[in-house]
Amino acid sequence: MAVVSTTTTTVAPHAVLDHIHPEPTSFVRRYIFSIDHKVIGIQYMITGLLFFVLAGLLAELIRIQLLHNDARFMSPEVYNGVYTMHGSAMVWMVIIPLVTGGFGNFVMPLQIGARDVAFPWLNLASFWMFPIAGVLLFGAFLVGAPDAGWTEYPPVSLQGPVGTNYWCVAIFLIGISSTLTGINFIVTILKMRAPGMTLTRMPLFVWAQLSTAALSMIATTALAAALLALFLERVFGIPFYDPTKGGSPILWQHMFWFYSHPAVYIMILPAFGIISEVLPTFARKPIFGYKMIAFSSVAIALVGFMVWAHHMFTSGLAPWLQLPFMILTMIVAIPTGIKIFSWMATLWGGSIELTPAMLFAIGFLITFTFGGITGVFLAAIPVDLHAHGTYFVVGHFHYVLYGGSVFGIFAGLYYWWPKITGRMMNERVGLWHFWLTFISFNCTFLPMHWLGLQGMPRRVATYLDSHDAVFWNQVASISSFVLAASTLLLFGNMAWSFYKGKRAGANPWGARTLEWMISSPPPYYNYKRVPAVLATPYDFGNPLPYIGLDSPEGTLPTPQLTAPPAPAPR
C-alpha cells in the first residue's frame, strides 16, 4: 500500500481552505443546519440524551408497575405500550444514534486526521431524519402506542393500534439515516485518512466504527424491507405475515432478526472502540493485541450476520437449522473473548488512574462480560427453550446493552467531554455517578436472572404472587430509581462543567490519538496541516508518532512527548 505520496504537487493559489469551505457565521447554519461533523456529532448527542431521558422515564414506569403484582398502576394495555416504546426508543433513538452518529461523528474524523466526513451534506440529512423519527415514534402515544414489544411480531403487531404505523415509519426513517451514516463513514475511513495512517495504524475506535458502518449499511435495508411489508399489510392489507391470508409470521421474525441481531453489534462495537481508547490511556500502557482487537471487531461483524435465528429457537425452526445457528452464536464468544482478554492484559501492570471514564470502562468489562456469558447460556438450545421470553433474557440483554453500550457511552462522555467542550467535568461527582450507577445497575438487573429462571415472563403487566417474586421485583424497582437518580449526577455535572468547569487544554489525559493533538474544542477545520502518521497511537513511553502537527501553541516540527513515560517494568 502506498502510504505517503512522494510527489510534490503545487497547490493552486485559489485553493485556500477558507475559500472553499468557509465557517458559516449565521446561527442557523452554524448550529442548526451545520455540515460540520463536530456540530452534527454534538447534535446527535444532545438529541440522543434527550430521548435517553424519555425512554428512561418509560423504564421507571415499568418498574413502578412491577413494585406490586396487582397491575394497578397501569392497565395491561398501557403497560404493553410503555415497554414497547421503551425498547424501541432505547435501541433506535438512544444507543444507535449516540454510538454511531454521536461519538462516530465527533471523534472518528478527528482520529483519522480528516477535516470532515466524506459527504458533509449527507451527514446533515442523516442527522435531521433522527429527531423527526423520534418525534414520530413518541407521537405514537397520542394515537395509541404500538404494543407488541419492540420486536413487533405479527400477528399481534397487525392488530395493534394506529401508533404501530407511526412506529413503522419512524424506524424506517431512522434506518435510512443509519444506512446513509454507514456509507458516509466507510468512505470517510477508507478514503480520508491522514498520510501514513495505514489501516493497522488506525485508532481502535475507528476500527470499531468501520465494522459498525458496514453492519448498518448492509443490515438496515433488510429491516426497511420488513417494515415496508408490515406497513403495507397494516394499511393496505397486502398479505405477507397474516397466516389467515397465506402469509407467515415467521417470515417477519427472519427479516426482523436479520437486521436486529447485527443491530446488537451496531450498538456494542462502538462501545468496544471507546473502551479500547480509554483503557490504554488511563493504564499508561500500549493496548495489548492491537491487531487482534481490530480484526475481532471485523470477525464479530461477519459472524453477526449468520446468527439471527438464535432468537427463534422456540418459533418452530427446523431442527437441522437450529444446530448451526447455536454453534455460530457460540462462536461469537471467541472474538469477544479475545477482546476481553486483551483489555485485561492492557490493564495488567499498568499505572492505572481511576478517573470516571476509566471506572466506567472497567465496570464495562465486568458487566459486559457477565452479560456475554449469559448470552452463551441462551445460545444453547436446551437452555433457551426454557429461558426464552423470561426475565432471564431481560436481565441478559440489559447487561450487554446497559452494562455494555450505555456504560461505554458514559465512559466516552467522560473521556471526550474535555475535547468537546474544552472544560473538565467534576471528578468527584463523576466517581459518585459511577459507583451509584454500578451498584444500582447490578441490583436492578441481577435479580431478573433468577426471577426469569423461576418462570417470570417478560412483557406481562403482573407476576406470580409469591414472596420471592415480590421481594426481588421490589429490589429491582427501588434500585432502578437509584439508577435513574444517579444519571442526574451526570447531567448535573455536564451542565456545571459547561459553565464552570476547569479549562481542559488540548490533552488533559495525556492521550496519544490524533484528536488530542489539537486544541479543545477543536478549530473549525480540525487540522490546519494534516499530520503524517508513523505508527499506531498506543505506544506509551515513546515519542508521538506524528509529524507536522498543528498544535495549539503552534506547529510542532518534531515529535513531542506529551504523555508521561510508562512506569518501569516490575
Added chain:
Amino acid sequence: MSVSVAKQGHVRGAAGNSLVHDEVIYQETRDMRLLGFALFLVSDVVLFSAFIFAYLYLRNTVDTWPPVVDGKQLPRLDVAFAAVNSCVLFGSGVTMHTALENWKHGKKAAFNIWIWATIVLGTLFLCGQGYEYAHAQIGGWSGSIFGASFFTLTGMHGFHVLVGVIYLIVLFLQTRKGVYDETHYFGLTAGTLYWHFVDVIWVALFFLFYLF
C-alpha cells in the same frame, strides 16, 4: 489505496525527512463519490434481496405455485409479453452505455440521442409494466401471497426505474447547463451505474417470477 483527499496535499516526502503537509483541500473526489454510490447500490441490493427472500419463503410455504386461493388455481404470468418488455429494458442498458461512451469522447450530439433513447425505452418499459399490471390475472395486490410478492417487488423495481428516468432527464438538463465536461462527469457515471443496477435487478426478478 488510491488517492485520497488527505494525500493530495503538498508533501515533502521520502527524500527529505519532514513529511509536512502545507495545504490540504477539503473536497469530495471522484473515487469517494464512486465508492459512496457503490455502497448505496449495495444497500439497495439488500433491500431487494430481503423482499426476494420473503417471496421465496412464502412460495415455499405452499404446495403448488402459483398458489391456490379460495379453491381456485391462480394462472402463471404471461412470459412472452414480459420477455419483450425485458428486452426493452435491457436495450436501454445498451443505449445508456453508448451515451456515456459518447460523452467521454466529446460527442455531445450523439450523447443527446442515446440518453433520450434510454429515457424513451425506460418509459416504454414502465408502460409495458402498467399494461401487465392491468392484465395480470393473479387476484390483485392484496389477493394472495403471489400478488403481494409480485406487485411489491416489481412495483419497487418500477419505482426505481421511474426514479432512474427522472434522474436521466435531470442529468440531460445538467449537461445542457454545462455542469459536466469530458473529464468531470461523475453524475453521468452514477446515472449509468444506477441504470445498469436497475437492469440487473430486473434479470433476477424476471427469472424468479416468470421462468422459475
